[in-house]
Amino acid sequence: MFSFSDQNDFCGRRCVWVNGPVIVGAGPSGLAVSACLKEQGIPFVVIERSDCIASLWQKRTYDRLKLHLPKKFCQLPKLAFPEEYPEYPTKKQFIAYLENYAQKFDIKPQFNECVQSAKYDEACHLWRVITVSTNGSTQSETEYICQMLVVASGENAEGVVPEIDGLKDFSGEVIHAKDYKSGEKYTGKKVLVVGCGNSGMELSLDLSNHNAKPSMVVRSSVHVLPREIMGKSTFDLAMMLMKWLPLWLVDKILLVLTWFILGDTQKYGIQRPSLGPLTLKNHHGKTPVLDIGALERIRSGDINVVGGIKRFNHTSVELVNGETLDIDSVLLATGYCSNVPYWLQETEFFAKNGFPKTPFPNGWKGKCGLYASGFTRRGLAGASADAIKISQDIAKVWKKELNHKKQKVPTHRRCISTF
Template sequence: MENMFRLMGSEEFSDRRRCIWVNGPVIIGAGPSGLATAACLHEQGVPFVVLERADCIASLWQRRTYDRIKLHLPKNICQLPKMPFPEDYPEYPTKRQFIDYLESYANRFEIRPQFSECVQSARYDETSGLWRIKTTSSSSISGADMEYICRWLVVATGENAERVVPKIDGLTAEFEGEVIHSCEYKSGEKYKGKSVLVVGCGNSGMEVSLDLANHNANPSMVVRSSVHVLPREIFGKPTFEISMMLMKWLPLWLVDTIILILAWLVLGNLTKYGLKRPNMGPMELKAVTGKTPVLNIGAVEKIKSGDVHIVPGIKGFSNHHVELVDGHILDLDAVVLATGYRSNVPSWLQENDLFSKNGFPKSAYPDAWKGKSGLYAAGFTRKGLAGASADAVNIAQDIGKVWREETKRQKMRTRVVYRRCISLA
């Protein structure tokens, strides 16, 4: 699958990297999106190389998630192409179960990523018509710089590649308590009896606050803007499945109206607890902005009981205190920044056709998976694992079609040469 060669451009004299030719595509990222794409290519008979900067697959799940996390959506919606979850898995698999599933998935489709390969740059060489991907290895074994040369490049680094850390007055210079991002949070056990401020009210903020309350901490959660909070299930049926079913028959605004009425029946009026809903409905908001509604798995009950306090925006930090925009001052032991993640694609991909400056494709779903010159994007749909799976299938079919046609032509040329040799003999 790999042959060593060197493209002798002027830059090669100053850049002493090993060059590797890859017959098929290079996939950057060994998370669910990259694994799904690799599996679909495997089924198409197309060789590939997967590059991963971490030392494991699905590093977000293995290294940067808290212990209590589960899939927010039912397993039948989250399974990757070609392999369902085991039948004995619960409706919402745990963190460990999902990781086990991904590891089994990689083994089944013979996906063996090149770990500890951090991509420094990727650019399309107009002269050769090939992609050139420069990497630096953090492996203690090799520690070598590499350059991969290929015809197709699949960007599968995902929507959550880098943590977002907001700049808040006094947080880094004056606050004397512990400050961590939610990707570093594992359990509320060590925060028992402590006052913790959770900055952010998305799914991570809600779950961290819930976990802190369950471990007898004193959590306060910052809610600066409006947020949709929906029950994970409505009358025993997953809310997401109900929404998808209704959208097959009804306009989006009517689906949102029905979902919000059902949510009010299950959760009640949350405005009086400090959780104000946006003017735009939850499904429309996700379609327009990609912002996912919060699925309640117990945080609302803790808010209603007073075990989780809702507070407004932050004015600034000092010593062991935080001053809020309403003038109140809270004593704090720690701060958890549940402020989300961002794409890192603009920092290394040198192109301006498929991706915009925010690291997401310029085109909306379902047309965001393919660019020009053999460039593809997997897992940037803002539609979770289902969207990543759809991207993977499309990408593999697109590359596979070209691969089969060219392989067929190569075989035909080989047969012609062979026949000529026979006739000459």
Template sequence: MFSFPDNSDMFTRRCVWVNGPVIVGAGPSGLAVAAGLKDGGVPFVLLDRADCIASLWQKRTYDRLKLHLPKQFCQLPNFPFPEHYPEYPTKKQFIDYLESYAKHFNIKPRFNETVESAKYDESGSLWRVKTVSVEGAEVEYMCQWLVVATGENAERLVPEIEGLKEFGGEVIHACDYKSGESLRGKKVLVVGCGNSGMEISLDLCDHDAKPSMVVRSSVHILPREMFGKSTFELAMVMLRWLPLWFVDKILLVLAWMILGNIEKLGLKRPSVGPLELKNTRGKTPVLDIGALAKIRSREIQLVPGIKRFSCGAAEFVNGEKLEFDSVVLATGYCSNVPFWLQEIEFFSKNGFPKEPFPNGWKGKAGLYAVGFTRRGISGASADALKIAQDISNAWKECDMKKRKLNVPTHRRCISTF
């Protein structure tokens, strides 16, 4: 990597040439690509706006969180989980694993650098990635390859609900929820019935709070395990031999046998099967770890969609009005790619690659995406391996051409700032 001298009298932004790719995002996806590049001897710069790796896991998840899938489906390439880890590692264990991964491959991200913009400069056939640090320092990285690893869950989604600002009580997003300890005895409205909404409602019950959960639409709920086997693992085995639609039918029959008819509880199932829904719309089925029992016992109350909020209360679409002390918005996350990447061919307006898995990992002009498969860490790991190999091949070919032409390993560039 070649950097110009930091001369504040001459420049307001440093200009840095990276003899390899720039990776944006130091979560599991970015770390996996970085490890693959290390293995291939390719230099790179790994950027992250936070002050740690995997900031989503470290700073925006609740305390009781565990991996929803068995550990063998959540490990990064070439680095298995420790044998003594349980089948479903805790949040702390997963963070420890990621930190060990970074240390093992000697990955050193540049923290506290927020990417403000990235665009391809056709005249120079390179990417210009502009960042600003927490201290206000600005840097422009120039590179031939750009890896977008900010993932599916970069920004919280906060719905616009009439009267929410007038509610008056505590309103937090799920990313700020840690535990129900401070909410003991309080009436809490949990908006959202996905995995986060279900687990937060369960956690509130365990801390003697009184949760009500908004169920606005249909939802698939499956047991986390079936007959001693992970439901996910069982589905993956069946998909080797059976079509997806048939596996969906088998899963739903088994779920009915184990969980009973959940529609009697007010939980309507979608008309599309759980695997097909995940593949086509990215909507993950809920893997039950105890919330359903609390719903049956009415310790978790189910309420319909919200019509509006008022001071200390919520009115629902069925006309009912209930009082609450706090609101937790388990309303999900979204990609932040459209806010900083100036590119319209590869990424769609929602911040996901236009091509679905397994073809959404590579764009044009050295652009790559990892962590957007809607298939969790296993999908990200598969894409990371392909990206690292593809860049390694291109980098070696480029390096050989430079050696033949006797070109220095760095490229000089002129700053115009």
């Protein structure tokens, strides 16, 4: 339970004292931490800039999206997926699971609040988190004051839009993958898909399914693996093999099996990296593509693979090999990035790219009550592992302080309300 004070500070900013941690982000990472804290009986506040939980899934994903990994690797702590769900749940099913998750653990985020800054006050030994309301035409500021801060805003908070020569002069539609819903409106159109990761491959497939004419830009090397090998998830098989074999050997086995199933992808303009898929993922965070049908469309010519872009013109694109393609639309499947550097005023724990400097599996805890959830580059399983460790660590601190101080908090606080 909580109540807000009607009093504001001299700047007109509402101040809120939070007894437990403030969690920034109500996506899967933030929900997982919240549920684990709830089970420990620790109060918290979740701040979310959107008007719903898991806004990336609800508002910035395409209609045909399914989980790329089996559901057992994607469930959050304390709650399994319903048994009737398929091995690879759909977007709608995953959103329903998350909404049920929030309801089950009574997680009620403060919606429509965008964090402007979060800074540790050395004098007071407290975090000061300033938010601006994003609801309605009138903006209001709130300052949350707490001893612990959990950064759960995600690896994919913002879409990356690269600077490409001439792109601003292109006369057709240019959208990022986060704004793409379906290929239905692109029927018969020539669409340039910039990017060949999981999103680029799947959006090219979706465009092909809607009788569009996609050309996919493959500028760098990428591993394409089958989603399943001999009826078993490729990821599941890799995890099983790594229990007994070294990483390099597992990579070799996966690539040999992939060659038998998918053939030589280099024949279609898709070069493989020199490092194996798991080694590349561990060292550089680059996820291999799990093929769900795009490669077959590439073989048939329904998806055209092209090289790097030199420049855009008014109605066409010029490639580095000198070829020119007439196109109607551009779809930027160019990835996402963390937005942490824009609001977190801290440089010791988080790097300039918005990820913890400490490598996995120890990048979940910083100093002065700072935590990071969901920055492992290991998907939902990594976020769940973070949530468990964070909640256990916070519980130790919480119980220690309760025993030591017996909650020696003044009964009257001016300009501060409590959660």
